Amino acid sequence: MYCPVCREEPLIVLEHDEVEVDYCPQCHGVWLDSEEADLLFGSHAVCERFMSSGRPDPVAAKRNLRCPECGKVMEKDAAGSGEPVTYDRCVQGHGMWFDEGELAAIMRRGHELADGDKVEAFLQGLFGDNV
Numbered sequence: 282m283y284c285p286v287c288r289e290e291p292l293i294v295l296e297h298d299e300v301e302v303d304y305c306p307q308c309h310g311v312w313l314d315s316e317e318a319d320l321l322f323g324s325h326a327v328c329e330r331f332m333s334s335g336r337p338d339p340v341a342a343k344r345n346l347r348c349p350e351c352g353k354v355m356e357k358d359a360a361g362s363g364e365p366v367t368y369d370r371c372v373q374g375h376g377m378w379f380d381e382g383e384l385a386a387i388m389r390r391g392h393e394l395a396d397g398d399k400v401e402a403f404l405q406g407l408f409g410d411n412v
Contacts, residue, residue, distance in 0.1 A: 285346040285355070285369070285378055286310055292349065303349070309381035312349055315374055332377065333358055335365020350375040360387050 284290040284305040292303035292312055300320050303312035313321070322328035337357035345354045348371040356372050359365035366386040369378040379387070 282312070282349045284308060284310060285312075285349050286380065311379045311384050312376055313379070314376040315371075318377060332360045332368075332370075335359030335361050335367075337365075337367045346378060348373065348375050349378075 282292050282303060284292055284307065286308045287305055290305050290307045292305055295302050295304050300317050301314070302317065303314075304310075318328045318332070319325045322331065337359045346369050347353065348355050351371065351373050353372055355369040355378060357367055358370045358377075359367045366383050368380070368383050368387075371377070
């Protein structure tokens with residue numbers, strides 16, 4: 282699978298606490314499969330509620346990335362309240378793409394979830410402060 286931003290850079294698989302993410306060592310983006318996101322958030326319903334709780338930034342919506350699994354153009358979605366984090370989501374439901382810094386911003390909003398501490402601890406364990 283290749284990075285949707287760099288396009289020719291293969292993503293590397295990282296695993297932590299039985300959850301896998303795909304990481305681009307060049308642009309530092311992260312691909313999270315839908316099933317892995319559900320595991321991370323504890324359930325599909327919790328994942329969907331949090332990951333679709335904001336309005337996407339209209340400026341970010343101008344860039345069209347393709348899903349690294351199916352190749353279709355992804356749509357923009359936003360997570361969190363207040364100042365939501367805009368990210369890319371596969372229209373076929375394959376997963377989500379986070380540019381550098383977006384996953385860290387979502388980490389900071391983890392307290393909005395009932396299991397937010399679990400999500401923050403997972404991301405901290407996998408990436409430290411480098412996301």
